[in-house]
Amino acid sequence: MTTKGTGEHCCGTLYVVATPIGNLEDLTPRALRILREVDLVAAEDTRHSRKLFNHYGIETPLTSYFQHNEAAKGEKLLHTLLEGRDVALISDAGTPAISDPGCLLVQRCHEAGVLVSAIPGPSALIAALSMAGLPTERFAFEGFLPAKTHARCQVLRALRQEQRTTVFYEAPHRLVAALQDVLAELGEGRQVAIVRELTKVHEELFRGTAAEACEHFQGKVRGEIVLLIGPAEQSAPEESVQDALRRWRTETDLPMREIVKQVAKVYGLSGSEVYKESLALREEEE
Numbered sequence: 001m002t003t004k005g006t007g008e009h010c011c012g013t014l015y016v017v018a019t020p021i022g023n024l025e026d027l028t029p030r031a032l033r034i035l036r037e038v039d040l041v042a043a044e045d046t047r048h049s050r051k052l053f054n055h056y057g058i059e060t061p062l063t064s065y066f067q068h069n070e071a072a073k074g075e076k077l078l079h080t081l082l083e084g085r086d087v088a089l090i091s092d093a094g095t096p097a098i099s100d101p102g103c104l105l106v107q108r109c110h111e112a113g114v115l116v117s118a119i120p121g122p123s124a125l126i127a128a129l130s131m132a133g134l135p136t137e138r139f140a141f142e143g144f145l146p147a148k149t150h151a152r153c154q155v156l157r158a159l160r161q162e163q164r165t166t167v168f169y170e171a172p173h174r175l176v177a178a179l180q181d182v183l184a185e186l187g188e189g190r191q192v193a194i195v196r197e198l199t200k201v202h203e204e205l206f207r208g209t210a211a212e213a214c215e216h217f218q219g220k221v222r223g224e225i226v227l228l229i230g231p232a233e234q235s236a237p238e239e240s241v242q243d244a245l246r247r248w249r250t251e252t253d254l255p256m257r258e259i260v261k262q263v264a265k266v267y268g269l270s271g272s273e274v275y276k277e278s279l280a281l282r283e284e285e286e
């Protein structure tokens with residue numbers, strides 16, 4: 001186990017640093033200090049990160065760490081850390097390891113007993129969720145939707161009864177097709193939100209039903225996109241179990257034992273749960 005603040009530690013620390021997702025002002029002061037202080041910064045695309053470095057006058061050496069050199073480069077970075085040097089990991093935008101390279105290096109560091117510390121900041125997922133106005137108590141993040149229709153429909157079909165808001169990253173040229181699949185699989189009334197170009201000049205939030213979204217986004221869509229799908233409407237009746245028992249008793253000639261069975265079926269509850277409710281109802285009425 002690697003814990004923070006244990007005092008003695010022979011190796012360097014891997015800092016997982018979040019960087020802006022558009023607006024360069026969204027770099028935290030702590031992230032800036034860490035990027036200046038570490039010995040080396042591992043970046044997804046060094047040319048891209050150079051712009052951020054130039055903007056802030058950061059002079060720390062940059063090295064590349066991207067999807068296709070993750071394993072080999074990760075070992076080199078681990079070696080650097082084991083030698084006692086500090087390394088910061090950044091991606092092109094947002095939080096590393098979230099639909100971006102980083103997870104493998106973090107795992108290797110833990111295995112090797114190297115400290116890992118997060119420098120939190122922007123992530124398109126959280127920013128989109130925080131502004132979309134869909135339920136946030138529970139949510140699921142699914143990364144990118146599959147590019148092919150068949151696979152995409154399968155993923156969407158699994159959300160028919162989903163009670164959490166589901167968040168996807170989506171490429172602009174696939175948004176229209178993805179929305180058509182949402183409509184086909186989840187119905188035209190399903191609530192969605194599409195957040196485009198977060199923190200940038202042309203930031204846009206669309207909220208509405210799947211049908212309205214299909215109508216709004218036609219033709220060419222540009223920019224970076226987060227697609228959020230609201231929870232399925234709960235089909236459970238609003239009437240309480242006791243009210244249902246009372247109503248069935250008035251409206252039918254069925255014995256209470258049969259009513260309990262029927263109400264249990266409608267509410268998806270066990271017979272004994274509904275039976276308890278029927279006893280409570282009887283007590284209340286006596």
Ligand code: SAM
Nearest residue numbers: 021094095098100123124169170197198224225
């Ligand atoms: N690690 C990043 C993060 O924490 O947000 C995500 C990286 S992922 C490779 C890139 C995807 O994130 C984009 O294709 C888009 O779906 C979403 N994204 C990134 N920046 C965005 C922005 N400014 N507005 C909307 N979506 C964005």
